[in-house]
Amino acid sequence: DAGITQSPRHKVTETGTPVTLRCHQTENHRYMYWYRQDPGHGLRLIHYSYGVKDTDKGEVSDGYSVSRSKTEDFLLTLESATSSQTSVYFCAISEGQYQPQHFGDGTRLSIL
């Protein structure tokens, strides 16, 4: 299994609070991704990173920000959480173009 650790695995918080999810990899892969999974939508890309301090927006980036200060860590922040951001969040890593992405086990986030 790819060395990907997501933390926390579960979190319940209130609307309006800030939330940060962490993804840590031990594979030294250049590319890292954040997805959310919702019923009927599969996985949708939020943000991705193609190197330290290099990030770009995905399909559903509104309300989210990311940071990558080290190769191994990719943080996803919800500055002011809303109930529509209740979801399961997955981190993924890949070596490059035309290489499969490998996923962590997810963070289940509930915003009340």
Next chain:
Amino acid sequence: DQQVKQNSPSLSVQEGRISILNCDYTNSMFDYFLWYKKYPAEGPTFLISISSIKDKNEDGRFTVFLNKSAKHLSLHIVPSQPGDSAVYFCAASAGDYKLSFGAGTTVTVRA
């Protein structure tokens, strides 16, 4: 607008028989296609991929077929086993490192 579509939300198959999962896409720039398997409370696991220069790729019990003219791909699992019961996602990339996923098909293998 979803660019990758899995029109069958569920599939039930008897153990030992073939499972066929289908996926359609609309973006003609997609040139790399993947299938993932997902168990509850776990992340998706990569199964098999195919590039647009090929029309078939096999890996053990899993075979992926690509029909570029129809913008269609399928995953065949032969023979189906109880451990194959999971959600299967089709995904595609236009060579830009990003993946677009279908909504998934839940496969149930009956004993």
